[in-house]
Amino acid sequence: MNTRFYNARILTMESGIAIKYGELWVKNNIIYFLGDIEKSPAPLFWDQEIDCKSNLLMPGFKNAHTHSSMTFLRSYADDLPLSEWLNKQVFPMEAKLKPEDIYHLSKLAIMEYLTSGITANFDMYFYPDMNAKASVDTGFRTVLMSGISNFNSSTKELESEYITYNHYHDLISYRLGFHAEYTASKELLQSISSIAHRYKAPVFTHNSESISEVESCIKATGMTPTEYMDSLGLFEYGGGGFHCIHLSDNDMKIFKSRGMYAVTNPGSNMKLASGIAPLQQMKSLGIPLAIGTDGAASNNCLDMFREMFLASGLQKLKYDDASAMNAEDVLYMATVGGAKAMGLDNCDILKKGRLADLILIDLNQPNMQPLNNIAKNLVYSGSKINVKLTMIDGKILYHDGVFNIGINPDEVYFEANKCINRMKNQ
Amino acid sequence: MNTRFYNARILTMESGIAIKYGELWVKNNIIYFLGDIEKSPAPLFWDQEIDCKSNLLMPGFKNAHTHSSMTFLRSYADDLPLSEWLNKQVFPMEAKLKPEDIYHLSKLAIMEYLTSGITANFDMYFYPDMNAKASVDTGFRTVLMSGISNFNSSTKELESEYITYNHYHDLISYRLGFHAEYTASKELLQSISSIAHRYKAPVFTHNSESISEVESCIKATGMTPTEYMDSLGLFEYGGGGFHCIHLSDNDMKIFKSRGMYAVTNPGSNMKLASGIAPLQQMKSLGIPLAIGTDGAASNNCLDMFREMFLASGLQKLKYDDASAMNAEDVLYMATVGGAKAMGLDNCDILKKGRLADLILIDLNQPNMQPLNNIAKNLVYSGSKINVKLTMIDGKILYHDGVFNIGINPDEVYFEANKCINRMKNQ
Numbered sequence: 001m002n003t004r005f006y007n008a009r010i011l012t013m014e015s016g017i018a019i020k021y022g023e024l025w026v027k028n029n030i031i032y033f034l035g036d037i038e039k040s041p042a043p044l045f046w047d048q049e050i051d052c053k054s055n056l057l058m059p060g061f062k063n064a065h066t067h068s069s070m071t072f073l074r075s076y077a078d079d080l081p082l083s084e085w086l087n088k089q090v091f092p093m094e095a096k097l098k099p100e101d102i103y104h105l106s107k108l109a110i111m112e113y114l115t116s117g118i119t120a121n122f123d124m125y126f127y128p129d130m131n132a133k134a135s136v137d138t139g140f141r142t143v144l145m146s147g148i149s150n151f152n153s154s155t156k157e158l159e160s161e162y163i164t165y166n167h168y169h170d171l172i173s174y175r176l177g178f179h180a181e182y183t184a185s186k187e188l189l190q191s192i193s194s195i196a197h198r199y200k201a202p203v204f205t206h207n208s209e210s211i212s213e214v215e216s217c218i219k220a221t222g223m224t225p226t227e228y229m230d231s232l233g234l235f236e237y238g239g240g241g242f243h244c245i246h247l248s249d250n251d252m253k254i255f256k257s258r259g260m261y262a263v264t265n266p267g268s269n270m271k272l273a274s275g276i277a278p279l280q281q282m283k284s285l286g287i288p289l290a291i292g293t294d295g296a297a298s299n300n301c302l303d304m305f306r307e308m309f310l311a312s313g314l315q316k317l318k319y320d321d322a323s324a325m326n327a328e329d330v331l332y333m334a335t336v337g338g339a340k341a342m343g344l345d346n347c348d349i350l351k352k353g354r355l356a357d358l359i360l361i362d363l364n365q366p367n368m369q370p371l372n373n374i375a376k377n378l379v380y381s382g383s384k385i386n387v388k389l390t391m392i393d394g395k396i397l398y399h400d401g402v403f404n405i406g407i408n409p410d411e412v413y414f415e416a417n418k419c420i421n422r423m424k425n426q
Numbered sequence: 427m428n429t430r431f432y433n434a435r436i437l438t439m440e441s442g443i444a445i446k447y448g449e450l451w452v453k454n455n456i457i458y459f460l461g462d463i464e465k466s467p468a469p470l471f472w473d474q475e476i477d478c479k480s481n482l483l484m485p486g487f488k489n490a491h492t493h494s495s496m497t498f499l500r501s502y503a504d505d506l507p508l509s510e511w512l513n514k515q516v517f518p519m520e521a522k523l524k525p526e527d528i529y530h531l532s533k534l535a536i537m538e539y540l541t542s543g544i545t546a547n548f549d550m551y552f553y554p555d556m557n558a559k560a561s562v563d564t565g566f567r568t569v570l571m572s573g574i575s576n577f578n579s580s581t582k583e584l585e586s587e588y589i590t591y592n593h594y595h596d597l598i599s600y601r602l603g604f605h606a607e608y609t610a611s612k613e614l615l616q617s618i619s620s621i622a623h624r625y626k627a628p629v630f631t632h633n634s635e636s637i638s639e640v641e642s643c644i645k646a647t648g649m650t651p652t653e654y655m656d657s658l659g660l661f662e663y664g665g666g667g668f669h670c671i672h673l674s675d676n677d678m679k680i681f682k683s684r685g686m687y688a689v690t691n692p693g694s695n696m697k698l699a700s701g702i703a704p705l706q707q708m709k710s711l712g713i714p715l716a717i718g719t720d721g722a723a724s725n726n727c728l729d730m731f732r733e734m735f736l737a738s739g740l741q742k743l744k745y746d747d748a749s750a751m752n753a754e755d756v757l758y759m760a761t762v763g764g765a766k767a768m769g770l771d772n773c774d775i776l777k778k779g780r781l782a783d784l785i786l787i788d789l790n791q792p793n794m795q796p797l798n799n800i801a802k803n804l805v806y807s808g809s810k811i812n813v814k815l816t817m818i819d820g821k822i823l824y825h826d827g828v829f830n831i832g833i834n835p836d837e838v839y840f841e842a843n844k845c846i847n848r849m850k851n852q
Contacts, residue, residue: 071795075802077737079752084783112792115811270739271806273748301793301807306732312505313696323698326505364835366538367727367810369497376501380697381727384793384811385541414722417796 001394002027003356008052009363009374010034013335013348014061017375024057026356029394030169034352035102048396055388056361056374058117059350060258062338064263065242067125067147068134069102070108070347072420073297082210082272092296094126096156096423102127103367104415106134111405111412112302113140114398115361117387118329120293122204122263122342124177124242126152128161138405139395141357143342144174145204148192149183152403155191162199171393175343177204181225182213184231193233202343204261207241209274215244226251235260240341241291243268244282245275254408255287261341262287265332266310267301268294274320279311282323289333290341305382308334312379327379360389427820428453428470429782434478436460436707436788437799438776439485439761443754443801450483452782455596455820474822481814482787482800485776486545488729488764490689491668491718492574493551494535494560498846499723508636508698516618516723520552530841532560536837537831537838539566539729540824543785547766548630548689548718550603550668552578554587556662558598564831565821567783569768570600571630574618575609581617588625597819601769602665603630607651607803608639612658619659627688628659628769633667635700640672652677662688666767668718669694670708671701678704681713687767688713690759692736693727694720702744705737706751715759716767730795731808734760753805786815 003026012018012034023040026034033040037404077089102125113121120141123131128144135142144165146158152272158176163172176196178184185191196203208214208225214395217225227250235254240261247255247262255262279289289313293302308330315325339348347357363371367381376384397404435444438460451459459466488503504517508744528551539547547566549734554570563567570591573583584602588769602622604610610618622629634640634651643651653676655661661680666687673681673688681688690703705715717737719728734756741751765774773783789797793807804812816824823830 057613071792073798074443075799075806078799078806079749082748083746108792108795117790155704216724258775266737267735270743271748273742273746273750276743296807299806300802301809303793303809306735309693309732313693316699317696320699322508322511322697323505324699366497366534366541366835366838367482367729369534370500370846372499372846373501373504376504376726380501380725381502381722383729384809409792412792413790413795420796420798 001047003394004046004049005052005057006049007054009056010054010056010350011058011374013332017331019056019374024350026394028392029356031186031350031352031354031356035348050389052360054366055363057350057358058361059118059335059348060132060357060390060392061115061334062290062342062344063118063121063293063302063304064290064341065265065294066109066121066123066302066340068121068131068296068298069105069122069125070295070418071105071108072101072423076286076420077297078300083356085272093423096426098125099127099130100378101419103134104412104419107133107405107407108416109296109302110134110140111403111409112137112391114403115384115387116303116305117390118302118346118359119306119359119392120238120342120344120359121392128165130144132165132168136171138167139171139392139397141171141344141392142348143344145177148188149178149179150185150188151183155188155195158192159195164194173343175204176201179199179400180206181217182228189229189232189234196234196237200237202237202239204294205229207244208246208251209243211246224248224251224403226254230254243277244272245269245277252282252285252287255282256285259288259415261290263290263292263341264311265292266314267307268298270310270314272298276314278318280315280319283325283329286342288337291334292336298378303384304334305384308379308382318369327376330379331375356394357392359387359391362386362388428477429471429820430461430472431478431483432475433480435480435482436483436776437484437800439758440775440777443757445482445800452817452820455782457776457780457782459777460776460783478786479509481732481789483776483784484787485761485774486753486783486785486816486818487543487760488716488770489539489544489547489728490716490721490764490767490769491691491720492547492549492728493721494547494549494557495523495531495551496721497531497534498849500726502846503723504726511698519849522852523552525553527558527845528556529560530559530838530845533564533831533838534565534842535722535728535831536564537829537835538561538660540731540816540829541810541813542731543787543816544728544730544781545785545818546765546768546770546773549715554591558594562595562597565597565818565823567597567818569733569770569820570598571603571776572616573605576611576614577609581614582620587622588621588627589706601630602627605631606632606639607643609656614659615655615660616663619769622660626663628665630662630665631655631667631763633670634672634677635669637672650676650677652680656680656684669700669703671695673704678708678711678713681708682711685714687716689716689718689767690718690737693717693733696736696740698724702740704744706741706745709751709755714763716764717760728768729810730760731810734805734808753802754806757801758807758830780800782820783818785813788812788814
């Protein structure tokens, strides 16, 4: 399937926010040519030609931390204190999940990702087989990771998943990880560290989302979560943390020296009153950053535009400085930063030879006008309404509001409602 | 023009967030019947019949504080310290505005309001004649107010506008107001107070947006801005304040005793690092609340969904409590609260006899599924993508992405770009 995009503004994200004008050609799943038509090679046989009408082609957003299947708890348990939310609502409902629920609920999340221009997710949840199948069946790109803790799975299973899902399908990969320091015994962490050393692999986990989690770790080990996990060798080959709100200066030094990614989840952190991550400080230290939506149980939507606005705006509030965390840096985090955190170096930017994971942004909408600064428009004013088209691996999965994911959207909604209604009556 | 909506979920906002199922009939510009078809009167002659497909009809959002014409500065001056933004970017560019610019730039804002389900705005800016004309020509409902200060206009003009625009067109009304305490002399404020007393009219103004503004007022008068303005009799007949971030306990007592509205602008306040208004405290005191987008120069989008999420989420952060400011209260603020602040008591809720200012929300989108709680979905997960239809005064102005506002959108975009480009070269 070869696709020609023409009359396009193109934001490659290869070097800053410079915008070209021209064509972008996709041969099968690869970007084959990009730029001025006069410098193009001979045309291919086109299966489809799309007039971009001066709208903007750019790399798809990378959702660097989420729990896709938690869509079943969207707007189910809100406006509650954190402990009540987690212990009385989330955990009891999760215990009722069946494997096939994960398949349907992941599809619902994938549909929302497509409407928000997200072309890949970094997903921590149960039943990776169902998660992977949902992504492959819809055509979505997913980097899986384990949510292993003292209460589920085993390191044997973890290692087996690592091998299986790194040789499963072009759309699927797998990175080592675990739920969190506070739900893992020292023995479990040591065992995960051994696997990381065996494969020279980076390791990812929830890190310092709440103050109480940090205080408990210091009380038990004399170290912060980052210091403690690092002391066990978990980050010998890098990796990263999700949330990263309550980090000490020394924690940030460890992130920097290990080349670890801090993945921020500002919408979820705000709604659960967890706090504001020190992104501006991390940026100035050179810690690589990425953005995730977290799951729909806490956020409640899976929208990179909202996360981008918050990733900037909350820093301005935190540091009492309207110039903190500018739009260009946030746009990088949401695209290239995420891709690198997830190990997706082949779909980070728009460039000849890269995978065709891209989106078409509708600039002919009132919220994108006038065209003073397209990058700032995207971060500060962008919305799902601006996503005209989402292509993954050379295939258009979403175009002008229509999904091309091998299933009727109504079926996905039906299954999601059936699932939560069964649980409510269980 | 008579319109029949059928197969609808209906959120009237008359009593909490209860949702009915049935029909809503519009006769000319009035809601003629609402509810179960079996209890309906004889059918009218229908000009149009709309199958809502179980989607949600609800009152339109009321944007209770904005500067519509500032769309020309969207993404023009961001990521700058507040003083530099205002003095070096906003003020010099505003000085270059011509009356006809206001007409075009207001239309651009109106288009964005329609995409976000906003059916009325409370607009403070220059050239009310152009502002009113843009609203009437597009079919939009606008409550005008003056931005009078020491540097523009006169109280004679203010009084003349008050009379003119309260007898101008069904879509237009006018409330007394002024820019802010810190841009008005005591004589000017006393003169405005006299007009308020003459007409027994409420008065609105920017209030306590920044700490420095509050400190300067205390230094100059020994009173906070709210205390000082109230001491001049400005709020004898109520009114309200925009932003209301840095209010003292006594300020809130004055708001409460005068029945004054606090209109919050959380997106703008975040982006300009102004702070977080104490909405939760005001709510507990019984101060009436409403929500505004502020202008596109600071926000940068004009989206009630984003403002609703922030109106709740920022309170959770501020009070370190995930249960602060729940979705139901925010939804009330964005609809009924705004209508009451703006004096639009005839289009606050969906009810027989009220004006047909309403929107149709698309629930058949992934971000609205499953249907655990529609009100929470709207506030925490809603997006412009969910606005299927916006009707004002019985006329559909926006439907499935198509505008019906008497002008081609491309012309509006062209004029907005022409305007800012002229200024850049001036």
